[in-house]
Amino acid sequence: MSDTPTPSATKGWLTFAIIAVGVFILGLLSASVLERRQESIRATAVTPMPEWETDNAEWGKVYPRQFASYKEGEDSTTRTRHGGAFPRDYLEDMPQLVVLFAGYGFSKDYLQARGHNNARNDAWETGRLKHADGSHKEKAPATCWTCKSPDVPRLMHEMGVKEFYASRFVDIADEIKHPIGCLDCHDPDTMALRISRPALVEAYERQGKDITKVSHQEMRSLVCAQCHVEYYFKGDGKYLTLPWDGGTSVEDMESYYKERDFGDWTHAISGAHMVKMQHPDYEVYQRGIHAYRNVSCADCHMPYRTEGGIKYTDHHVQSPLLNISNSCAVCHRWSEDEIRGRVETIQDTVARGRLIAEEALCLAHFDIAACKQAGATEAELKLLFDQVIAAQLRWDYVAANNGMGFHAPQECQRILQDATNLAQDCRRACAQVLAKHGYTDDVAYPDYSSKERAQALIGLFAKGEGPSLLAGR
Numbered sequence: 001m002s003d004t005p006t007p008s009a010t011k012g013w014l015t016f017a018i019i020a021v022g023v024f025i026l027g028l029l030s031a032s033v034l035e036r037r038q039e040s041i042r043a044t045a046v047t048p049m050p051e052w053e054t055d056n057a058e059w060g061k062v063y064p065r066q067f068a069s070y071k072e073g074e075d076s077t078t079r080t081r082h083g084g085a086f087p088r089d090y091l092e093d094m095p096q097l098v099v100l101f102a103g104y105g106f107s108k109d110y111l112q113a114r115g116h117n118n119a120r121n122d123a124w125e126t127g128r129l130k131h132a133d134g135s136h137k138e139k140a141p142a143t144c145w146t147c148k149s150p151d152v153p154r155l156m157h158e159m160g161v162k163e164f165y166a167s168r169f170v171d172i173a174d175e176i177k178h179p180i181g182c183l184d185c186h187d188p189d190t191m192a193l194r195i196s197r198p199a200l201v202e203a204y205e206r207q208g209k210d211i212t213k214v215s216h217q218e219m220r221s222l223v224c225a226q227c228h229v230e231y232y233f234k235g236d237g238k239y240l241t242l243p244w245d246g247g248t249s250v251e252d253m254e255s256y257y258k259e260r261d262f263g264d265w266t267h268a269i270s271g272a273h274m275v276k277m278q279h280p281d282y283e284v285y286q287r288g289i290h291a292y293r294n295v296s297c298a299d300c301h302m303p304y305r306t307e308g309g310i311k312y313t314d315h316h317v318q319s320p321l322l323n324i325s326n327s328c329a330v331c332h333r334w335s336e337d338e339i340r341g342r343v344e345t346i347q348d349t350v351a352r353g354r355l356i357a358e359e360a361l362c363l364a365h366f367d368i369a370a371c372k373q374a375g376a377t378e379a380e381l382k383l384l385f386d387q388v389i390a391a392q393l394r395w396d397y398v399a400a401n402n403g404m405g406f407h408a409p410q411e412c413q414r415i416l417q418d419a420t421n422l423a424q425d426c427r428r429a430c431a432q433v434l435a436k437h438g439y440t441d442d443v444a445y446p447d448y449s450s451k452e453r454a455q456a457l458i459g460l461f462a463k464g465e466g467p468s469l470l471a472g473r
């Protein structure tokens, strides 16, 4: 071996040098392209809008691209395996939900969420806020409008926040003119992201935190957390409140409700005073890998879109599985099929966990009803109620949250396991109560295998005419 490089080694070094210089130049180029792209976003000329402009079309005249993409959200035909914007009838697909929500509006009408553009009309049309004859429930509070329209912050400003919540849903319906839109997330003067809903600001304050001090990246999730969170209507004034004082895990919120002895409705089969969880999307997301790695809701649901060299934020807020190349694929170098496959595998697993919890829970409600029929005492029932409430609240924290567990798969499975265990504990306790009252046969579970059968059945229980569950007696 000599120290003089061979001709082929020299050639190799030369090629390497050329490639290295090439890569360096390409890198410079792409960095400047990126910079220019970001500038094009920053350079979007800001035209201040009137302080209370709630008409999205007016904003659209100034920001046509964002408005055009926003309008695409009117499409209610999109489907994915577990999501999409079509009005999937959850009760038809999962009649066990009728049993779980017996005595509550969700057992009558429960459709999959559609795009923001439909929020105003969907709230007006839902059977949950109507009587059987189609007329609206007089008692429904205006609070039900809170997450449906940019007219809400305007009305809160005009009427006062407390006064807004304390009025009636039907009385202010004419004032709610536009579906969720620009004014909900943007400062009309600067276009900066802003929080327009007091409940989130107040929840931060009670935790000793100042929401005006959060980072820009956090704001890209917090604008969503104005609505995609667990909440309840506090007191007679129906004041919209997030139960976050002790934290946002399911156990934290359970303690919050327990301390206040709060319940949403009385279950028509078991008689337990239940808590309804309402889409805790932000809370569940916080427990997933993406929140941990600082990926925001907007990164996946409002990714950048490029048109004619102009890069802007896609305002068609929808399932990212309908837009994988602009969403997930920006960070994950897997093929679209692989990405979809990973999401569906996660979701199928969570869906299975849900189903197991749902079966245990349905049977638990019937077991408690059987105990009543067998003559269980108030004290005996109280213990059973506590168990079924704890179990169902956990299941609902997962079930009511959107995305079928994708936002935090392990957390969702953990909670579903606890829910199933608690429901089975309750059923075991029921068997003991039944035995104490002289009944050791199987409970005769009624048929709830379709939406119609389940609804007819819970109707009977609501009238106190439920079938005997003690067939062996």
Ligand code: HEC
Residues within 6 Å of the ligand: 080, 081, 082, 083, 084, 085, 221, 224, 225, 228, 281, 282, 283, 285, 290, 291, 295, 296, 297, 298, 299, 300, 301, 318, 319, 320, 321, 343, 402, 403, 404, 406, 407
């Ligand atoms: C890492 C990407 C990612 C992040 C971050 C993310 N999501 Fe999602 N989200 C998804 C995926 C994937 C689905 C499942 C879509 C499907 O099943 O079609 C989903 C589903 C949803 C759905 C239901 C959509 C449908 O069509 O069924 C809603 C609502 C939602 N997410 C809200 C949020 C909110 C609010 C946040 C932030 C608190 C958030 N997401 C954060 C990826 C994300």
Ligand code: HEC
Residues within 6 Å of the ligand: 041, 044, 056, 059, 060, 063, 066, 067, 070, 180, 181, 182, 183, 184, 185, 186, 191, 193, 220, 223, 224, 298, 302, 311, 312, 313, 314, 315
């Ligand atoms: C659900 C919340 C939400 C709604 C509703 C919304 N936006 Fe946005 N908008 C965002 C987010 C998030 C960004 C990204 C901002 C950032 O990261 O600084 C954004 C960015 C923008 C920008 C800056 C340029 C760009 O494309 O990134 C404009 C302009 C804009 N939106 C206009 C509108 C208009 C017009 C409407 C009503 C038709 C609207 N937005 C409705 C959340 C929203």
Ligand code: HEC
Residues within 6 Å of the ligand: 083, 084, 085, 112, 113, 114, 115, 116, 117, 118, 119, 120, 122, 123, 146, 147, 148, 149, 180, 184, 185, 220, 221, 223, 224, 225, 226, 227, 228, 297, 298, 301, 302, 317, 318, 319
């Ligand atoms: C002012 C309240 C509000 C805000 C703010 C809000 N949402 Fe929504 N969102 C809703 C409501 C209400 C619906 C259901 C509308 C319907 O079914 O008519 C919904 C539906 C959705 C859907 C289902 C659409 C589909 O095609 O499946 C997604 C996804 C979603 N929101 C994500 C987000 C994200 C991400 C943000 C923040 C960037 C956000 N939302 C901000 C209230 C809000």
Ligand code: HEC
Residues within 6 Å of the ligand: 289, 290, 293, 295, 299, 300, 320, 321, 327, 328, 329, 330, 331, 332, 339, 342, 343
């Ligand atoms: C802004 C970047 C970003 C976007 C957009 C994004 N992710 Fe991720 N994703 C990450 C990071 C970072 C991790 C964590 C990787 C790590 O820490 O090793 C991750 C992790 C994951 C994991 C592994 C989770 C686990 O625990 O095994 C899956 C699956 C995943 N992402 C799917 C998606 C899907 C589907 C989308 C689109 C809906 C998406 N991601 C969008 C950055 C992103």
